[in-house]
Ligand code: SF4
């Protein structure tokens with residue numbers, strides 16, 4: 150739905166809100182096309198994110214912030230919030246399906262680093278598709294230029 154007509158006559162500090170709306174919408178579209186994870190986040194609120202215990206920063210400096218993890222068993226930890234019904238990782242910020250980011254992106258675990266959006270390697274990822282579907286989002290299309298590794302990814 151195009152809401153731009155609502156803003157036609159509205160100005161704030163000399164800025165036409167219609168222009169702001171268009172710029173913001175264009176920016177969001179560009180970011181989404183560059184990295185679809187930035188407007189998704191579904192996998193971070195669908196799967197359990199567990200990893201070898203020593204990936205946490207109390208064992209490995211610069212690792213996963215340990216205060217955001219909890220013990221899963223003698224060998225593995227899990228991101229708080231993902232080992233429960235209706236999971237949502239404690240580190241996920243934003244609104245799923247709209248605008249999200251991983252608040253510990255540089256320190257996220259191997260399981261998160263290894264999770265690829267569909268078609269990022271030229272092939273679908275069924276787990277990505279299933280998480281998106283569960284959140285009412287369409288699976289990614291193969292023609293989208295997905296997720297170069299130099300941009301934040303939600304999972
Ligand atoms: S990997 Fe897939 S499910 Fe996870 S945030 Fe990216 S697009 Fe969404």
Ligand code: SF4
Pocket residue numbers: 192193198228238239240241242250251252253254257258261302303304
């Ligand atoms: S990528 Fe970040 S927000 Fe997503 S599950 Fe991993 S730590 Fe949590």
